[in-house]
Amino acid sequence: MLVTGVAVGFALEIGFSDLDVKRLGIAATLHDIGKAHIPLLILDKPDRLDPGEEEIMRSHPVIGYELLKDIEDITPEILDGVRHHHEYLDGSGYPDALTAPEISDLVRLLTISDIFAALIESRPYRPAMPRQNAYKILCGMEAKLERPLVKAFRNVALVV
Ligand SMILES: [Fe+2]
Numbered sequence: 001m002l003v004t005g006v007a008v009g010f011a012l013e014i015g016f017s018d019l020d021v022k023r024l025g026i027a028a029t030l031h032d033i034g035k036a037h038i039p040l041l042i043l044d045k046p047d048r049l050d051p052g053e054e055e056i057m058r059s060h061p062v063i064g065y066e067l068l069k070d071i072e073d074i075t076p077e078i079l080d081g082v083r084h085h086h087e088y089l090d091g092s093g094y095p096d097a098l099t100a101p102e103i104s105d106l107v108r109l110l111t112i113s114d115i116f117a118a119l120i121e122s123r124p125y126r127p128a129m130p131r132q133n134a135y136k137i138l139c140g141m142e143a144k145l146e147r148p149l150v151k152a153f154r155n156v157a158l159v160v
């Protein structure tokens with residue numbers, strides 16, 4: 001999966017320990033596993049989701065968390081990544097509306113990697129975006145993402 005490669009590249013760029021690189025890689029691979037329980041009609045819908053569909057879509061981090069939480073090899077760091085990869089530093093994310101102090105570094109890297117990977121892949125409702133443009137979007141999400149991290153991500157985003 002693209003997001004796993006991006007996230008691992010980012011973790012190496014930042015100088016994460018081997019253990020943390022591994023945790024992030026697993027979290028990135030599993031982060032959207034809850035989407036397995038979202039109807040395909042919603043996942044593959046070619047136009048904008050209505051509010052009801054949006055709410056169902058937004059349940060995927062908690063579904064993923066519930067699916068994985070009793071599995072022995074799944075560590076708290078991985079669960080944190082699965083549950084919180086749509087949280088933002090300014091508290092505008094979901095499902096728990098966490099704010100900056102509650103959002104770990106692993107989650108911060110995962111969120112940036114996930115947004116970027118989603119933008120540079122084509123989706124049913126839009127074509128793939130050039131890396132340069134996708135990186136610009138990250139730079140514009142100032143209150144939501146950690147600025148120095150987005151800056152460090154430049155090497156991952158544009159030099160591949
Ligand atoms: Fe997600």
Ligand SMILES: [Fe+2]
Pocket residue numbers: 031032114118
């Ligand atoms: Fe994702």
